[in-house]
Amino acid sequence: MSPKIPLTTPRPSATFDDYTLSEIRRAASTGIYDIRGGGAKRRVPHFDDLLFLGASVSRYPLEGYRERCSTSVTLGTRFAKKPIELKIPITIAGMSFGALSANAKEALGRGASIAGTSTTTGDGGMTPEERGQSKTLVYQYLPSRYGMNPDDLRKADAIEVVVGQGAKPGGGGMLLGQKISDRVAEMRNLPKGIDQRSACRHPDWTGPDDLEIKILEIREITDWQKPIYVKVGGTRPYYDIALAVKAGADVIVLDGMQGGTAATQEVFIENVGLPTLACIRPAVQALQDLGMHRKVQLIVSGGIRNGADVAKALALGADAVAIGMAALVALGDNDPALDAEYAKLGTRAGCYDDWHEGRDPAGITTQDPELSKRLDPVRAGRRLANYLKVMTLEVQTIARAAGHNNIHNLEPEDLCALTLEAAAMARVPLAGTSWIPGVNGSGGL
Amino acid sequence: MQQLIGELMRTIDLAQSPLRELNEELHRQTDGSNEAQWEILNPRGGHAIAVGLDAPINVDVRGSVGYYCAGMNKKATVTVHGSAGPGVAENMMSGRVVIKGDASQYAGATGRGGLLVIEGNASSRCGISMKGIDIVVKGNIGHMSAFMAQSGHLVVLGDAGDALGDSIYEAKLFVRGKVKSLGADCIEKEMRPEHQEALTNLLKNAGIKDAKASEFRRYGSARKLYNFNIDNADAY
Numbered sequence: 001m002s003p004k005i006p007l008t009t010p011r012p013s014a015t016f017d018d019y020t021l022s023e024i025r026r027a028a029s030t031g032i033y034d035i036r037g038g039g040a041k042r043r044v045p046h047f048d049d050l051l052f053l054g055a056s057v058s059r060y061p062l063e064g065y066r067e068r069c070s071t072s073v074t075l076g077t078r079f080a081k082k083p084i085e086l087k088i089p090i091t092i093a094g095m096s097f098g099a100l101s102a103n104a105k106e107a108l109g110r111g112a113s114i115a116g117t118s119t120t121t122g123d124g125g126m127t128p129e130e131r132g133q134s135k136t137l138v139y140q141y142l143p144s145r146y147g148m149n150p151d152d153l154r155k156a157d158a159i160e161v162v163v164g165q166g167a168k169p170g171g172g173g174m175l176l177g178q179k180i181s182d183r184v185a186e187m188r189n190l191p192k193g194i195d196q197r198s199a200c201r202h203p204d205w206t207g208p209d210d211l212e213i214k215i216l217e218i219r220e221i222t223d224w225q226k227p228i229y230v231k232v233g234g235t236r237p238y239y240d241i242a243l244a245v246k247a248g249a250d251v252i253v254l255d256g257m258q259g260g261t262a263a264t265q266e267v268f269i270e271n272v273g274l275p276t277l278a279c280i281r282p283a284v285q286a287l288q289d290l291g292m293h294r295k296v297q298l299i300v301s302g303g304i305r306n307g308a309d310v311a312k313a314l315a316l317g318a319d320a321v322a323i324g325m326a327a328l329v330a331l332g333d334n335d336p337a338l339d340a341e342y343a344k345l346g347t348r349a350g351c352y353d354d355w356h357e358g359r360d361p362a363g364i365t366t367q368d369p370e371l372s373k374r375l376d377p378v379r380a381g382r383r384l385a386n387y388l389k390v391m392t393l394e395v396q397t398i399a400r401a402a403g404h405n406n407i408h409n410l411e412p413e414d415l416c417a418l419t420l421e422a423a424a425m426a427r428v429p430l431a432g433t434s435w436i437p438g439v440n441g442s443g444g445l
Numbered sequence: 446m447q448q449l450i451g452e453l454m455r456t457i458d459l460a461q462s463p464l465r466e467l468n469e470e471l472h473r474q475t476d477g478s479n480e481a482q483w484e485i486l487n488p489r490g491g492h493a494i495a496v497g498l499d500a501p502i503n504v505d506v507r508g509s510v511g512y513y514c515a516g517m518n519k520k521a522t523v524t525v526h527g528s529a530g531p532g533v534a535e536n537m538m539s540g541r542v543v544i545k546g547d548a549s550q551y552a553g554a555t556g557r558g559g560l561l562v563i564e565g566n567a568s569s570r571c572g573i574s575m576k577g578i579d580i581v582v583k584g585n586i587g588h589m590s591a592f593m594a595q596s597g598h599l600v601v602l603g604d605a606g607d608a609l610g611d612s613i614y615e616a617k618l619f620v621r622g623k624v625k626s627l628g629a630d631c632i633e634k635e636m637r638p639e640h641q642e643a644l645t646n647l648l649k650n651a652g653i654k655d656a657k658a659s660e661f662r663r664y665g666s667a668r669k670l671y672n673f674n675i676d677n678a679d680a681y
Contacts, residue, residue, distance in 0.1 A: 031676075032673065144574070145536060145555040145574060145576070148536055148555065149517070149536070149538060149557065150497050150499065150517040150519060150536075150538065153497075153517070177671075177672055188595075189557070189576040189577060189595045189596050190595055190614055190615075191614070191615060191671075193672075194614075194671040194672060195671065195672050195673050197593070197612070199574065199593065203535075203551060203554045203555055203570070203573040203574045203592075203593075204513070204531060204532035204535050204550075204551040204554040204555070204573070205531075205532070210512075210531075213492045213493070213511070213512045213513065214512075214513070216492055216493050217492065217493040217496055217512065217513040217516050217532075220464065220465065220468045220493040220496050220497065221468075221493075221496050221497030221516065221517055222497070223465075223468070223469055223472060224465065
């Protein structure tokens with residue numbers, strides 16, 4: 001009898017991990033690339049890699065329950081006759097009716113209005129539900145121009161010219177046939193049930209010189225009343241922001257790769273664009289170099305989850321942030337209470353991202369009338385308002401601890417980084433040192 | 446700066462008045478306005494002239510214009526006595542825009558209604574992403590015209606350039622001359638009596654008397670790319 005040979009433990013490949021193998025099998029089986037919603041799921045340097053220093057002997061803090069700490073922000077002060085005044089610098093990012101149910105859009109409007117902030121239309125036009133429930137509504141001007149018309153342009157409080165978004169900079173959208181209801185089809189002037197390809201670039205302008213003329217046209221149509229935003233995905237933030245300023249933007253929205261989409265190729269979401277953290281300082285640098293920081297306001301989005309993220313974005317130089325995915329979760333998206341239903345769709349709560357299929361058990365990313373009914377827009381709106389208020393309190397808590405009576409006084413000096421990568425991207429010192437990789441030498445204390 | 450010519454004609458000279466004043470004044474006009482006739486002098490290739498109009502007024506622009514003239518027009522009739530730069534009548538909702546000369550790129554882009562008549566030639570991407578507008582071009586049109594065109598009619602009395610109707614949806618294209626090539630999913634289609642009738646009406650509305658519907662060919666969507674299929678990937 002031969003001695004028993006010890007077996008090695010089965011060893012999965014770090015390169016060909018379970019997810020990678022499953023994707024190869026899925027592609028081989030279907031012949032179609034994977035489309036999903038949401039933003040980049042891979043780990044990238046993020047706000048978690050930054051810490052606030054707080055006050056001590058060299059700085060004194062403000063009393064959390066007594067001393068005021070302002071949160072309001074004004075957007076669009078450069079050219080617009082009617083800038084937007086928001087109570088909090090946390091806005092709701094553009095999400096379309098079509099991608100979201102009418103109830104979900106209404107809930108976003110309700111929640112934002114209670115909290116004193118703005119919400120934003122998406123690639124599908126403006127619905128009466130969201131206009132009616134949104135005190136401040138930003139109207140997106142997108143390449144597809146689905147639903148675009150001058151009446152809604154005039155009803156908007158601001159206009160956002162969308163050049164790109166963080167989940168797919170350089171890419172267009174895809175609303176698959178199963179989500180094209182009669183109402184969605186009518187708003188987009190297309191037959192029901194067909195895949196609707198949203199163009200990746202605007203049909204009537206290309207490049208920064210044209211953009212300047214396009215912005216002029218929109219200003220002339222609206223008699224220079226409305227702030228005009230330009231939204232870009234995070235790719236070459238220094239140059240893109242400089243060119244947006246040159247083109248005449250009042251406000252710039254900068255969306256990193258963790259920013260969500262309703263439906264895009266997985267390969268695009270995970271492999272194109274910059275992490276949000278890497279975008280902010282080059283953008284702020286561009287504004288500062290042009291003497292336009294705080295004159296052209298900067299809204300940062302992509303992976304904002306809590307008040308700490310907001311505070312860090314502001315400290316790095318943003319004037320406001322926008323949330324999309326987090327707002328959907330606040331409404332009820334990916335709720336563990338629906339786990340059994342997510343399991344039927346082959347996923348689980350927290351991981352569901354097949355928003356394009358329109359089968360969302362939470363009734364948010366769907367056009368199915370029965371599923372849509374599950375979302376109570378009043379209750380969901382209240383949940384969003386609660387979440388926005390908690391985030392605001394969190395930002396104030398941090399700002400007071402750092403000694404600021406206005407959350408916009410947070411600054412890079414309040415921060416340090418836990419990793420070399422984050423230190424280099426955020427241009428703040430590695431914790432415990434004065435070393436900012438790429439900015440100064442090896443540093444000392 | 447502004448002078449009354451007769452009772453109803455108002456003239457604005459862009460050599461004297463800023464663009465903003467012109468557009469604001471035009472925006473003040475309503476359905477019941479008695480100032481129904483407007484004349485704009487010295488446009489000098491300026492951009493965004495007579496944009497966002499929303500009243501049944503007649504505007505004559507005496508000269509050539511730059512980008513986006515008559516953009517998002519509703520109800521008004523705008524006549525450019527010259528040529529037009531890119532994006533003329535973009536996203537037009539209703540009314541009528543006439544270009545006596547040539548039009549640059551993206552004429553009538555994303556237009557939702559109304560009639561755009563170009564008496565000269567139109568450049569590339571004429572009628573791109575059109576969503577219900579009717580466009581009649583007396584001359585030729587450039588490449589990639591009616592790209593992703595969703596609905597409405599594009600009528601061309603001359604020739605069409607490369608890739609006509611690429612990725613077209615439900616818009617109807619009528620060309621009297623030669624088509625250099627058709628784009629992805631665009632095919633020649635049968636000219637049935639209802640198309641003859643629609644085309645005859647379009648020609649009549651555009652004031653064209655020397656062309657008959659029977660001289661045109663019709664092009665539209667093969668509808669093979671409406672739902673994604675990997676085996677069609679070579680078409681893109």
